[in-house]
Amino acid sequence: MCAGQVGSRDPLSKQEGGTGREEGEELLKTSYFQHTAQLLQKETKMNAEWKGCLSVTELQAPERRFGVVVVGVGRAGSVRIRDLRNTHASSAYLNLIGFVSRRELGSADGVPQISLEDALSSQEVEVAYICSESSSHEDYIRQFLNAGKHVLVEYPMTLSWVAAKELWALAEQKGKVLHEEHVELLMEEFAFLKKEVVGKDLLKGSLLFTAGPLEEERFGFPAFSGISRLTWLVSLFGELSLVSATLEERKEDQYMKMTVCLETEHKSPLTWIEEKAPGLKRNRHLSFHFKSGSLENMPNVGVNKNIFLKDQNIFVQKLLGQFSEEELAAEKKRILHCLWLAGEIQKHCRSKK
16 A cells, blocks of 8 residues: 655756766755656657657668677577677667677677677777676676767666766766667557557556566666666656655565555656566556546557667667757656666665665
């Protein structure tokens, strides 16, 4: 049940992209985002434009190719390597140099393994795809940005809002693209939901996600490992404030249930629940009630095809400078807001231990 107002609101930095953790902590005391609603509207427009140009068929023949290294060869890394090797419009702008892994693999599907040191120092490598576990993202991003490389990273980019601001400031200082993947926004389910909620007045809603357990040491607190669900809610209903958050754990059973009560800017309640345990099927259960009707659970809206490739297409468009500063700012605001909320949720859950 949702109870107990904690009143957490996302701060607005006076200067975009702060320069340190002390500044980041101070930002927590500043005022709430004043331009977010406008920026989220702009990002909604940008997402629609992405959906319309995901084939990247309008891109001209590349004058140059960006050398790419993939860090981590788990599920996401393997898919990235597959897309880089296949003949896609965006892949024509990218040249797969190799992959980095803590394991000694030698090669994978004919792609050579290279050391992290070589990837950082090589002038041939211009782009890093970070596909490792979440706990390592921050360090890898920092190293590759400092080495003058563009970075694509799987979500969440960091397990800290302050660290994310630091890294974005570093990317801007270096003049490099820092792109956080959000394939959940490219899914058919999200496209369906976006059409369903547009123009409707939300009364209340809930989103329950179930799955098997994840190691917090590797993937972060549940609010971070589940940030794609939070991103859905923010992208659908705008910026949210935190009302309450609780965490139920039975570590001996590998059971976890996080219950988060959120509120829209119009004071409509949203409940987000992450429940994980051995044997739980990966599934979403949603319920949104509007003044004009209700939406209960998700109909079958088709198969999600090539969502990682679609994300790569977006990244290449960023490399080529095809998004405006205003559009990129809207995306950045949304990402930082979700990371900030995740951190607040973690603090409130841990404070009750």
